[in-house]
Amino acid sequence: MLSVYLDLGVGLVLSFLLLSLLVSGVNEAVVRLTAVRSKFLWAYLRDTMDGSDDQGKAWLPAKATDVFAALPFKRDPRPEHSDQPAPAEVQAMPTQEGRTDDAMTKLFYERVREIDHPKTGRTSISDIPPGRFAVAMMEMASAEKDGVDGLLAKLKDLKSPLHGHLQGLWDGAQRDMERFRVGVEGWFDTEMQRLSMLYRRYVKWVVAVLGLLVTLLFSMDALEYAKTLLRDNAFRVGVSAVAGGSTEAYGELKEQCTSQQPVTCITETLSSPALVKVFDHAIVSVVIPEEGDPGISWNGAVWWDRLTTLSHWPGYLLTFVGLLFGAPFWWDIFRRLTGIRSRRS
Incomplete structure (x- = not known):
């Protein structure tokens, strides 16, 4: 029994x-087709480095349900792909007069684009190691006259949301470069965990919709x-009984197969x-x-x-x-x- x-x-x-597995496969196909992972990352970077757009709207949706209308179908937060390696000389950050709504994002992309490959003309980078982010910040600080202090001064002048985070880390590190680099690395790792939580909530909505469709279609x-x-x-027990010579089981099997x-x-x-x-x-x-x-x-x-x-x-x-x-x-x-x-x- x-x-x-x-x-x-x-x-x-x-x-x-x-x-x-079918639901997971369809979900992965949708994610790859719409490049949602990459859009999540660069929407966060735009909000953190350059702030909201010229209309005052954040790039990263606040709610998981808003993602369906924002990231996959409307504005694309990813910078344009470049097949060139990061320039040997780091460009200095723009001043307030020369600022654009994606100046910081483009400057940061220059430092990490070695790991990029093209996808519909936009970057396909969907994961940046915390250590690489910290090194990119150090490289951007090295281009400023006063180092980290110069970088923070320009971030404050540009009203970048990144200024408050880096200023707190710089003060906490007591102006020690190595401690500051480790602090930036840990802070970015924590931010990526928070971003992953939002992405998982989005994926749950997608899986729920796909699960309903698969259930109904099948x-x-x-x-x-x-x-x-x-x-x-x-039925298999009955067949085994017939094979063992049970005439009663054969009669029941014959009644079940009346048409043939x-x-x-x-x-x-x-x-x-x-x-x-x-x-x-x-x-x-x-x-x-x-x-x-x-x-x-x-x-x-x-x-x-x-x-x-x-x-x-x-x-x-x-x-x-x-x-x-x-x-x-x-x-x-x-x-x-x-x-x-x-x-x-």
């Missing part, structure tokens, strides 16, 4: 794992699927397990005939009929909630149930 529930658990976990009813798994298990010969019925059933059947209800399914090449079948009418049947919606809700846990969660459960060991252990 324990094996029945184990088969049921493994089947459900495997289906959730496959659908979660019309995946988890309760119905669990029942199908139990039926498959009972028992041998043909057994072959077709065993070759179409529950995991395969669950994808037969998608709006588009792949048909693999006994002979010939696979084909694509349109199931629009059947799919819509399932979608509008209220009795399936509790199962849809269960599937949707399951997908919210994500592929890593279901892979860990699947690994524990099957005894697969991770390489780390």
Whole structure:
């Protein structure tokens, strides 16, 4: 009896794992297509170095829901890509008269563009190590006449939000360059952690939307699927009993396969397990005939009929909630149930 529930658990976990992997794959494709990671980083850098735009709007959205309207589709905060290495001589910061709304961002990009590669004419840098950020600040300070004091004076003159952060770090380091560099590195690392939290909240919204779409497009009813798994298990027990010579089991099997010969019925059933059947209800399914090449079948009418049947919606809700846990969660459960060991252990 324990094996029945184990088969049921493994089947459900495997289906959730496959659908979660599909959601994760689509999410990664959307993220790469819209370059959201890079836009998150450079929106933060623009807000921190140059402040808001000429209309007084921040580049980085304050709420995760605002990201859908701001970063992927509207203004692009990334600087233009350059295939040239960082110049040997660091340019001095502009004065208030020569300031533009992205002067500091462009100056900083010059110091880190060695790790860049083009993507639609804009930078694709989506991660800057804290140590590299600190070195870039040191290089920019070296171009000023008074070093760090000169850099802070110009930041204050430009009304850059970065001035307050660096001024506090400089005072805390007691004007020691090495302590100041370590402080800048630690501060930027903390800021990247805060930015990652906002990005994760954004990703949760995207995963929730994609999970709902996948659930509905595949019309995946988890309760119905669990029942199908139990039926498959009972069917295989019946086949095993027939193979052992049970005439009673053969009679039950013959009643179940009334439309065709028992041998043909057994072959077709065993070759179409529950995991395969669950994808037969998608709006588009792949048909693999006994002979010939696979084909694509349109199931629009059947799919819509399932979608509008209220009795399936509790199962849809269960599937949707399951997908919210994500592929890593279901892979860990699947690994524990099957005894697969991770390489780390």
